[in-house]
Amino acid sequence: MTSDTYDKNNVTGMSSGAPAVLRYSAFTDDPEGGNPAGVVLDASALDDAAMLAIAAEVGYSETAFVTAGDASARRFQVRYFSPLAEVAFCGHATVALAVALAEQLGAGDLLFDTPVGEIPVATAIDPADGTARATLTSVPAHSRAAAPRELDATLEALHWSVDDLDAALPPHVAFGGNEHLVLAAASRSRLADLDYDFDGLADVMRRHGWTTVHLVWRESPYLFHARDPFPVGGVVEDPATGAAAAAFGGYLRTLGLITAPSTIGIRQGEDMGRPSDLRIDVSAEDGRVRVTGGAVPIG
Structure with missing residues (x-):
């Protein structure tokens, strides 16, 4: 239209x-x-x-x-x-x-x-x-493995190492309307300790066209914790990122972690004092991801 x-x-x-x-x-x-x-x-x-x-x-x-x-x-x-x-x-x-x-x-x-x-x-x-x-x-969501040069530059800007990552959840560039680099932390403490190079990460993200870096930690197969640096938007961190959640649903499906219709919870914003709850519904066949949440007026 x-x-x-x-x-x-x-x-x-x-x-x-x-x-x-x-x-x-x-x-x-x-x-x-x-x-x-x-x-x-x-x-x-x-x-x-x-x-x-x-x-x-x-x-x-x-x-x-x-x-x-x-x-x-x-x-x-x-x-x-x-x-x-x-x-x-x-x-x-x-x-x-x-x-x-x-x-x-x-x-x-x-x-x-x-x-x-x-x-x-x-x-x-x-x-x-x-x-x-x-x-x-969402529009159809999907992901691909991150290239070594993409990963290396991002880890340097985050002040992370490969040892900080969960080997069972490989780095991917995921799409659910725009692109996000998905990195899975090996521990909740690694996710909580976020002190990155703002300008350096922004440069990496602009170079590759990413909207956020979607950092996650898997508490269970159906519950993840997330943080999303957003320096390309002039914001240190997003307390809740629906577009990244949609992309993450595509990531889980690409990895074969979703083989039947599933509901996944994403807890975000806790480490910055603005807790948020996102729900994604992902099926194995439908390329789209459904993202649910409430909203309330401020002030």
């Missing part, structure tokens, strides 16, 4: 004027946890420079902008900006945006047209307490 199909003057039924910036924290039910995201429900009058300026002022790892849409069809054109640059896809901002729309339009299915393609999102609101959750369905 092209942007011309949308009613650009009535993205969500909001009045015209300076766009409001909503703030939500995704993958949590506590505003003090999760990953904060900015949400602009009517960005139809904004150009790239204006969206980048707003994202920089908000200061979160990403802000989602609805640039066009049809509220009656529940279909919207969405772009994502970090404080430094546009990002092709962002999971936590997608969840935040979906919850914001569900609160305005009611629960149900949404469709987001993003730079990486169509992203269906199902939303639900708990009638007991009014909390909202969203499940995004």
